Amino acid sequence: MLYIPESSYEDHITYKIKKGDTLLSVAKDLGIEPSLLRSYHNLFCPSLKDLIAADFPYHLEYLILAPEKLELTDEEKEKSRKKVSRNDAPINISLNNAVINNTYGVLYTIENGKHVTTIKQEINVTWKAKSENNFYFFEISRIGNIYINDTKASTMAEEIGEKSSAALYPLILVVDETGEWVDIHNFNEIKERWQDIKEQISHYYKGEQVEKYFSIYDKNLEDSDTLYLSLLKDWFLNAFFNGIHLQYPSSLSIQKEISFPFMGKTENLNYQVNQVIDDHFDVDNFLVIDINGKLDDERTKTDFERILNLPVKEYSAEKVSGDYRAKYFLNPLKHMPEAVFVSCTLALDSPQKYTVTISNLNDKAEMSTKPKHELFVEVVQPKKKWWQL
Missing domain, CATH: 2.50.20 (outer membrane lipoprotein receptor (LolB), chain A)
Known part of the structure; x- marks a missing residue:
């Protein structure tokens, strides 16, 4: 279930963690690499205690998701990214x-x-x-x-x-x-x-x-x-x-x-x-x-x-x-x-x-x-x- 909760996570698209969910099971269900799921959440989570290690902290209610993973195709994502250098210089x-x-x-x-x-x-x-x-x-x-x-x-x-x-x-x-x-x-x-x-x-x-x-x-x-x-x-x-x-x-x-x-x-x-x-x-x-x-x-x-x-x-x-x-x-x-x-x-x-x-x-x-x-x-x-x- 995906929705915006009324909490400090309200500026993000989130996944409501259910009983029995693990990082691996949620990653599999969403079709996202566990490491990518973890790194994006850890980048934007508002509190130290909410950082994900090998699995979800026992108290964690919401997992922050990258909106591009849900809304953009691979081609659209690539087009939205700006090139670092336009002339192949050092x-x-x-x-x-x-x-x-x-x-x-x-x-x-x-x-x-x-x-x-x-x-x-x-x-x-x-x-x-x-x-x-x-x-x-x-x-x-x-x-x-x-x-x-x-x-x-x-x-x-x-x-x-x-x-x-x-x-x-x-x-x-x-x-x-x-x-x-x-x-x-x-x-x-x-x-x-x-x-x-x-x-x-x-x-x-x-x-x-x-x-x-x-x-x-x-x-x-x-x-x-x-x-x-x-x-x-x-x-x-x-x-x-x-x-x-x-x-x-x-x-x-x-x-x-x-x-x-x-x-x-x-x-x-x-x-x-x-x-x-x-x-x-x-x-x-x-x-x-x-x-x-x-x-x-x-x-x-x-x-x-x-x-x-x-x-x-x-x-x-x-x-x-x-x-x-x-x-x-x-x-x-x-x-x-x-x-x-x-x-x-x-x-x-x-x-x-x-x-x-x-x-x-x-x-x-x-x-x-x-x-x-x-x-x-x-x-x-x-x-x-x-x-x-």
Whole structure:
């Protein structure tokens, strides 16, 4: 049943979720890929708690649907999309106009075999400054509580972990021209905050678990380098600042290596990927970047099983396969993400999949109803650059 409910979803076409519905069953009934159904809903849903992970949250009443999926033919959809470049010239995706103050709903999904864990939080990203040598400064702030499997942190370990991690925010990152973060600007402030928070925690909690967290954070905050190395494991920072701000050739495609963290205290996973700009803006006038690739790692199946504390039946020197997939929906004026989807897999006996979904929560209703804005991309010519409609 499709209709407009009297709620915050009123600006969208929705599907009323019935008892027994799953993401897979609804996708099958509507003839839409589950990943597309999930990503569109997560892009426009008005609340962090309504983000869809492996399946619908238990409380979710309405699923937001893309109107084009229901009203336009494939040919009509293609005609409605504007071309990114009209002359097949190289395109520069830059941070020069990245003046944002956006709050994002962030969903992490960890699939270990059939066991699924979800973590939800809100993160604000604010542009702060640009240096003379073309480095950009962004402030990262965590908002509100962290929800694990749709439940606010409740155990002592979860509460201590959440309070400890709060010392990191606001975090001011230094980002290079390619869009990768390369340094931490406010380390001394963070270290001072940690001493205050550590003292506060000590008033309420005692014992081995508390000392364990203190030891971890003390070690990570020994100096700016140790903090930088620890934050290289942060999924949000790796997904959001992922080196997509580059000059793309006329083919709009770049071959590169991407490193992404996964569970376990070890080096990040390396993937050989193809990073491509879609040659048309999408139906919502977002600039789309697709990244797809394969695992390029020398570690064996047994190595990964031991790292992840999985059962090791017998030693195996077999190399592990895995996929990397990412999709970025960028504001065409600022070249900053409106939505991000990143997924990494490892093909073990107990399959591993880690997914990060990031969705701009600012002005969701207006995004779907306001008139289409003008579209700009920087087109690169041998001796000249200009902004082209």
